[in-house]
Amino acid sequence: MQQLIVVSRAEDWPLEIEGVERVLARDYLTDPGWSERRSTRVYNLCRSYGYQSNGYYVSLLAAARGHKPLPSVATLQDFKAPNIVRMTGVELARLIETGLKPLQSDEFTLSIYFGRNLARRYDRLSRALFNLFPAPLLRARFQRLTEGWALKRIAPISFSDIPDTHLDFVREAAGRYFSGKRPRAGRSRVSRFDLAMLVNAEEAHPPSDEKALSRFERAGEAVGFHVERVGPDEIGRLAEFDALFIRETTAVNHHTFRFARKAAAEGLVVIDDPDSILKCTNKVYLAELLQRHGIAAPRTLLVHRDNAAEIESRLGLPVVLKQPDSAFSLGVVKIEDRETLECTVRQMLRRSELIVAQEYLPTAFDWRVGVIDGRALYVCRYHMARGHWQIINHEMGGGDEGMADTLTVGEAPESVVHTAVKAAGLIGNGLYGVDLKEVDGRVLVIEINDNPSIDAGCEDAVLKDALYRDIMGVMFKRVTERKLGRASLQ
Incomplete structure (x- = not known):
């Protein structure tokens, strides 16, 4: 496997490690040649991992390209979670207390380089933290409280933060890691046959209405779950359940992602699982x-500051611009003229290093295929809002929506269903809603949604x-299989 270190500037990793190639983040993000590489492990040492920064997109696109990023975007989000240090479990707390108890001071800082520390007595603690927060260079800060030692903060560091006296050890630790001698992750555990359904009564456009939520509850009880609704402030209760079913609109910078993680x-068995959300x-x-x-899709350009001027020549006008984390048609705009295009692109690139430009393909409706466990579950036609180019017209006061009708899977065009199932399979085996268009006999994937809308009288019409x-049955089957697997190991 090829080893690749990605840095913001060349001086951010001056060490020469045999078999390891260094590349600048800008080149990795914008040079199409990197997309063609296979069997590549990416070590992201960018200066910033902030949301939609270069460091964020290095890890995100590495995953999309089939490369293996360290840290992953999931790990980057963990570093930012305000209460992540309280989610690390009893075993780590025990390890922290055992390892730091002999210290006389009330504060302690631990530097972790590729899962190791200079002092061998902290090896187990360093490996445990690395397994929970896999990033090449870490710094953890601990504080002695009345009840004992506690992890107060853990975050990635840059090469410039490493003391000169540590450099020889870092070189040795990196060499060992790149040669394949890596710390191993542990196993997760499960508890009882209960299902938590995450809902938010304050959400303006929830993925399921009240009738649908009640039907999920009845279906869960019918297959063997005790179903309980939980709210955004009840993340600490998750250990009480065997499964989590998220029925709130998901986002990475959001409590829904922290719940999934x-x-x-x-x-727990989770729908939507954190990888699908990401x-x-x-x-x-x-x-x-x-x-x-x-997978066939509208002509698309990943736009950055260096190629923004190419949008019109490559995709024409009108063109559709999309903020990377847009949802429910928000953050998606149709641009008609060059002046508006230039202005909108500048505004969007202030928020994100990359945005998406896509050719405009007008259709009377979009297909939506619901997929779970790798098979089609339902098929809908979502018609465009009256006088508008999208399904939802947010320019209207409350958001005007077009009509929808539901077909059996057998009634829908085979090419639509087949393409949707294939596209969903690239994400995982969870619950997805795949949006597609039919244009001149071609089926094009617009996007793949986790947490798809399921409302009473619409998606369930057939x-x-x-x-x-069916959905609750899939989750119950997975819980049962997980419990049986665990029992066989005992």
Whole structure:
């Protein structure tokens, strides 16, 4: 496997390690040649990992290209979670207390280089923290409280933060790591047969209305779950459950993602799982993923400051611009003229290093195929809002929506269903809504949504209660299989 270190500037990794190639972040993000590489491990040592910064997109696009990024975007989000240090579990707390108890001071800083520390007595603690927060260079800060030692903060550091006296050790630790002698991650655990359904009563456009939520509850009880609704402030209760079903609009910079991460860490079956949230909620990732796997989509350009002037010549006008984390048609705009294009691109690039430009393809409706466990579940036609080019017209006061009608999977065009299932398979085996257009006999994937809308009277119009039973049944089967697997190991 090729080893690749990505840095903001050349001086950010001056060490020469055999078999390891160094590349600048800007080149990795903009040179199409990197997309063609296979079997590549990417070590992201950018100066900033902030949301939609260069460092953020290095990890995001590395995953889309089939490379293996360290740290992953999920890990980057963990560093920012305000209460992540309280989610690390009893075992780590025990390890912290055991390792730091002999110290006389009330504060302690631990530098972790590729899972190791200079002092061998901190090896187990360093490996445990690296397994929870996998990043090449870390610094953890601990404080002695009345009840004992506690982790107060952990964050990645840059090469310039490493003391000169540590450089020989860093070179040795990096060499060992790149040669394949890496710390191993541990196992997750599970508890009881209960399902938490995350909902938010304050959400303006939830993915399921009250009737649909009630039907999910009844279906869950029918297959064998005790279903309980939980709210955004109840993340600490997740260890009480066996499964988490998210029925709130997801985003990476959001508590829904922290719920998914926490639930996965606790060993729960999760829909939407954190990887699906990461992949589906960023249109930059989806554009790269579809292109890499040869899935037909509208002509698309990943736009950055160096190629923004090429949008009109390559895609024409009108053109559709998309903020990477847009949802429910928000952050998606149609541009008619050059002056507006230049102004809008500048504004969008202030928020994100990359945005998506896509050719404008007018159609009377979009297809939506619901997919779970790698098979089509339902098929809808979402018609455009009256006098508008999108399904939802947010320019109207409350958001005017077009009509929708639902078909059986057998009634829908085979090419639409097949393409949707294939596209969803690139994300995982969870619950997805794949949006597609038919243009001149071609089926094009617009996007893949985690947490798809399921409202009473719309998506369930054909299957009715069986739709909810099917989804709950998949989750129950996974919990059962996980418990049986765990029992066989005992």
